[in-house]
Amino acid sequence: MTQQPLIDVRNLKKYFPIKTGLFNRVVGHVKAVDDVTFGIHQGETFGLVGESGCGKSTLGRAILQLQKPTSGEVLFDGRSVQQMNAKQLRHLRQDMQIIFQDPFGSLNPRFHIRDIIGEPLRVHQQVSAAEIDKRVVELMELVGLDATRRNRYPHEFSGGQRQRIGIARAIALNPRFIVADEAVSALDVSVQSQVLNLLMKLQKELGLTFLFIAHGLNVVRHISDRIGVMYLGRLVEVGRTEELFANPRHPYTAALLSAIPRPSPHRKQERIVLQGDVPSPANPPAGCRFHPRCIYAQDKCRVLSPELVTLASEHQVACHYPLEALSHSEVI
């Protein structure tokens, strides 16, 4: 992995000011994303997991510059996105797209499907109406929709079909990088597997790079090459999927993985049930942000915030006392 990553995120921060009173005085900041560094390689799927409010969606949007980062840098293919002017950025947006969670809220109910899918083409490329129509038909067939239905409205489609429309719109400009923000979370299991298969197929055919944001750990495990675990605005662990699931080194990752309900009545596994709730990102605990809920917390954890350090190849953990690596016979 000496090759340069397609997306290189360096010390990215996104703070939202908390304003109050008559003069909108800023009384503090919600540190939604706080000093995050990681990279995504060409053709890779990077899964980002964490509980609601941990900043995973904000991180995705900050990378796409849909929300301007407070500080830090995002390099796309080696070029700094921050230093681009409006024109360059607009050009870059063709290469970076997003698929949203809610297939009901993300499609304009007053647009025909052909206008929804064709809109990015109209905005970014100077092509004739006939060419747009041809491309829309192509795209609809690619994502498994009946192209004769392109003159219909979003409400005439089911949830899974709408998500396919969202995907068709995202790939319309042949992007290189797609952020899938909870793209399958709202779907039923049988439809979810159809959409996951579609995403994997498109990745193979079009050579896409994905940032796959989700809270459904089974789904992330299935689709991701590498996974990053976020807690209160920080990345606490990054590793290859198999390694991370077999050998979680951060106590939070271990608890998160043990909380997944297994679809098998025989495996009533030992579960680490975390106490309490996620603290507010406006006022995160001092030291390691996980320490109030961590059963292994020591004095050092209460004062000193741990850095993300590399433990094994491609396995990074932000913890002063990482869990022991299991030998392979103990796994399973």
Place this chain on the structure above:
Amino acid sequence: MAGKLLEIQNLTTGFVTEKGIAKATDRISLSVEKGKTLCIVGESGSGKSVASLSIMRLVDYAGGTIFEGSIRFNGDDLAAKSQKDMINIRGEHIAMIFQDPMSALNPVFTIGDQIAESLQLHQRISRPEAWRQAIDMLQMVGIPDPELRAKQYPHEMSGGMRQRVVIAMALVCKPALLIADEPTTALDVTVQAQILELLRRLQDELGMAIVLITHDMGVAAEMADRIAVMYAGKIVEEGTVLDIFDHPSHPYTIGLLNSIPGLEGTRGEELYTIPGTIPSINNLPAGCRFNPRCVKAEDRCRHQEPGLNEYRTDHHVACWLYSSEGARNTAGSASEVNHL
């Protein structure tokens, strides 16, 4: 029939629409034993929520009507009761919790008030006594500092805490049956684990039966004694949790289990899918409702609807593959279908 707390027979609940009656549940039969958990699983639109609202007779307020069937609870037929009688049953003997705890709580009353209200409604009890019991209940559902929390409003709590409050509200009268409609769907996995553990503990302590409605086979595997799988208003398979997971028999159940992204090394492989989507109850296919999506569909499936029959001891399936001639003596058929 000893031990059966709730017994539903041939329940048909529907909605009168311009296009005729849309039957959200079509002649379904279910039963729950005292102290046990029944999970109803199925995808959106399968009728599982309407079934639960019918038990509570809340479906009347949602525009639905019970057209046929009986709902026997401790021997009484709830389907024949007036709404006035139901008031005494709801909350005291049968309680319900919903997916979204925020909309189940009144934002302008403190949570202590809301829990005590149910006690004062159903029991002859003084206000201070009701308040005291409300605090005990908050303690029981694991809310730290219950005296202080009882004086707070719903918006001052996190999602997991609110769901605990809703559970406290539901259980304060010690009902014999709790109906939980997707109680953890809106919560994060770590909080979900807390709530499921809480429900299991309270079930042990109070000896109540639970009807748990979920779309998550993982949750069902963990909680259920018995599982009923619903599809387009029908129960297609019913059995013990081990029956359903070890010998899934209906092609829909098998497809559902196979399409869960696996936790064991199948990363990147193509997932099993059930083609198509669940039909609308206004526009059901002829014959078996699953036949257009079924890989094993035969001619008979397209014309004749299969009934729910006992296929193995205490394991019911509504599928022609297991109709009386073929199934009962072919032990191999289940494993064969497993590899669809």
